[in-house]
Structure formats: structure tokens, C-alpha cells
Amino acid sequence: MIHNEKEAYEVYCAYAHHIGFSVRKEHDTFWPNSRNLKMKDFVCGKTGFKKELNVAQTVKYKRIGTRSGCLTIIGYAIDVKGDWTFKKFIESHKHSLANPGDKHLLLSSRKISEFNANVLRSMTQLGIRPRDVFNFLATKVGGVENLKCTKIDVFNLIQREKRYKIENDDANALLQLFIERCADDSMFE
Known part of the structure; x- marks a missing residue:
């Protein structure tokens, strides 16, 4: 059901x-x-x-x-x-x-598991290239076809998280700047 x-x-x-x-x-x-x-x-x-x-x-x-x-x-x-x-x-x-060897490339079948995403995040934060992390994960699960994602999916995940972090940090830095200027400058009151 x-x-x-x-x-x-x-x-x-x-x-x-x-x-x-x-x-x-x-x-x-x-x-x-x-x-x-x-x-x-x-x-x-x-x-x-x-x-x-x-x-x-x-x-x-x-x-x-x-x-x-x-x-x-x-x-x-x-x-x-x-x-x-x-x-x-x-x-x-x-x-x-x-074909059975190409099924892992189907768009609706591709998804990075939460465990693999966490491994990917931690290893790239240590300075390991995403390509090498992808190859490591593929080796651990017995091949690329068992990983259920492609290298492009891995690169997209890393880029999306970098962009999100930069956007949030920039917005927070700008907000902090305005708060500091409000305290120092009477024009902002």
C-alpha cells in the first residue's frame, strides 16, 4: 500500500x-x-x-x-x-x-547516499580531490555501478555546498557590517 x-x-x-x-x-x-x-x-x-x-x-x-x-x-x-x-x-x-551495466546511469536511479555524502564532505575538507574520493567510494562498494551516482553528481554536490557556504557567509558578514556601522554612525539610527 x-x-x-x-x-x-x-x-x-x-x-x-x-x-x-x-x-x-x-x-x-x-x-x-x-x-x-x-x-x-x-x-x-x-x-x-x-x-x-x-x-x-x-x-x-x-x-x-x-x-x-x-x-x-x-x-x-x-x-x-x-x-x-x-x-x-x-x-x-x-x-x-x-543494459544491466548502464542502469546506474539512469537519472532517476542516481542518488548520493547520506553516508557517502558525509564521507565525501569530510575527505574533501581534508584536501582530497573529489575525483579521488569518488574512486575511493567506488572501490569500497565494488565498482562504479554499485555507487548509484556519477562523478558529475559528486562534483555538483561539492560545488552546491561551497556556493551555499559562501552565500551564507557573505550575507552574515554584510549583516554584521551593517550592525557595526549602526552602532558607530548616527546616520543609521
């Missing part, structure tokens, strides 16, 4: 990883006059088609289209009490599925 959106997403992601496709969240329908979910759909990552660009619009880089019009979907209906039930399930893919 599914009890909430997070649980539904995790169950479907586990199924998708086993089969060999990626998942994304799709349609939300809400009960009238509330923010409570009424229906929720999860689809294959290749569902739909890429939007066509304007002819007049120029782009610097053109990405390869990854969408193939796949019809795979799982839909849930959520009643007023919050109980989740299956509404629809279509399992037909219009594309090839991931």
Missing part, C-alpha cells in the same frame, strides 16, 4: 531501475479549493517529444532529443483521506531499455 508521493516515486523508481528506464514526475491534479493531491502520474523519462524551437530563435548549442514518445505511465488516484490507489498502468516502451 502506498501512503504518500515520495513512497510512490521511490517504489516506481526501483521498478524502473530493475527494468532499465528512467522515471520523471508528470501530471498533478488537485482537489478543488485545496492543495491536496487528487491524481499523480509518473512516466518514463522518454515520454513525449521535445518542443520545437522557433525558426527565428538561435541557440548556441543544440542538444540531442532524448524523448521518443514512450507511452509508459503509472497513475495514482488519491482520495480525500489521502489513500493512494492505482489508476492506470501502461508498460509498453517505444525505445530500447538500458
Whole structure:
């Protein structure tokens, strides 16, 4: 029995990883006059088609289209009490599925565990390069495919935390500066 959106997403992601496709969240329908979910759909990552660009619009880089019009979907209906039930399930893919050796690269399967994130933080704070920490973690779990993340995920985690720390420190330093100037300068009173 599914009890909430997070649980539904995790169950479907586990199924998708086993089969060999990626998942994304799709349609939300809400009960009238509330923010409570009424229906929720999860689809294959290749569902739909890429939007066509304007002819007049120029782009610097053109990405390869990854969408193939796949019809795979799982839909849930959520009643007023919050109980989740299956509404629809279509399992037909219009594309090839991931090979067993490539399943760890699927976007919905990638996640840095809290333990690995803590190891990553502590080792990079000691001055070890993120690439070396990634290789260390991959060795410890028996290979990159068992790590459930990529080097890019590791670099993104480190950069996001550095940026957050810098932004918070800058804001706090500016706030402290204003507080000091208020105390010293009568103009700020």
C-alpha cells in the first residue's frame, strides 16, 4: 500500500531501475479549493517529444532529443483521506531499455547516499580531490555501478555546498557590517 508521493516515486523508481528506464514526475491534479493531491502520474523519462524551437530563435548549442514518445505511465488516484490507489498502468516502451551495466546511469536511479555524502564532505575538507574520493567510494562498494551516482553528481554536490557556504557567509558578514556601522554612525539610527 502506498501512503504518500515520495513512497510512490521511490517504489516506481526501483521498478524502473530493475527494468532499465528512467522515471520523471508528470501530471498533478488537485482537489478543488485545496492543495491536496487528487491524481499523480509518473512516466518514463522518454515520454513525449521535445518542443520545437522557433525558426527565428538561435541557440548556441543544440542538444540531442532524448524523448521518443514512450507511452509508459503509472497513475495514482488519491482520495480525500489521502489513500493512494492505482489508476492506470501502461508498460509498453517505444525505445530500447538500458543494459544491466548502464542502469546506474539512469537519472532517476542516481542518488548520493547520506553516508557517502558525509564521507565525501569530510575527505574533501581534508584536501582530497573529489575525483579521488569518488574512486575511493567506488572501490569500497565494488565498482562504479554499485555507487548509484556519477562523478558529475559528486562534483555538483561539492560545488552546491561551497556556493551555499559562501552565500551564507557573505550575507552574515554584510549583516554584521551593517550592525557595526549602526552602532558607530548616527546616520543609521
